[in-house]
Amino acid sequence: MKISSIIQAVILSACAATPLLASETRWRDCRTCHAVTAPDGTERARGGRSGPNLWGIANRPLAGDSDYRFYSDDLRLAGQRGLRWSEDNFVAYLAEPTQFLRAATGNRQAESGMHVQLRSGAGALFHYLQDLSQ
Numbered sequence: 001m002k003i004s005s006i007i008q009a010v011i012l013s014a015c016a017a018t019p020l021l022a023s024e025t026r027w028r029d030c031r032t033c034h035a036v037t038a039p040d041g042t043e044r045a046r047g048g049r050s051g052p053n054l055w056g057i058a059n060r061p062l063a064g065d066s067d068y069r070f071y072s073d074d075l076r077l078a079g080q081r082g083l084r085w086s087e088d089n090f091v092a093y094l095a096e097p098t099q100f101l102r103a104a105t106g107n108r109q110a111e112s113g114m115h116v117q118l119r120s121g122a123g124a125l126f127h128y129l130q131d132l133s134q
Contacts, residue, residue: 023128026121030054033116036132044132051114057085058130062104074101074110081105090126094118 033051036044044055052068062079063071071079083089083104093100097112104110118125 023121023124026118026125027128029116029118030125036129038133054129054133056133057090058087058126058133060085062089070113072101072111072113074105074107075112077107078104085126087123087126091122094122094125 027045027047030051031045031047033048034054035047035049036054038044038055050070052065052071062083062085063076064079064085078101081104089100093112093114095117097114097117098110101110101112102108
């Protein structure tokens, strides 16, 4: 009985860790351009600086990192129209950045500065970034 309880605990621990590990794996796709750095300068997830800081992205307005100067005009317009980084918007944007912006702005010529698509795992990545920002 005791051994089966230990095995069960190990299996449950492994299953609970799986979403985090999957999110960390997805982060590898993002960290080329992005970092997660707290306002006090603490780097929560190392990464590049060519994309905006993803600290506090959950519910932040699109194009909402005031320290980042290179947002596309279309992403800025979507943010000015009140769009925020909800989980649904984050997932839709990562799946098809240009299509998302075209729908959000009504501009059929809208372009995204994001050149990577992530068609699966974006919801888990959103929660991973949300957890890092606390």
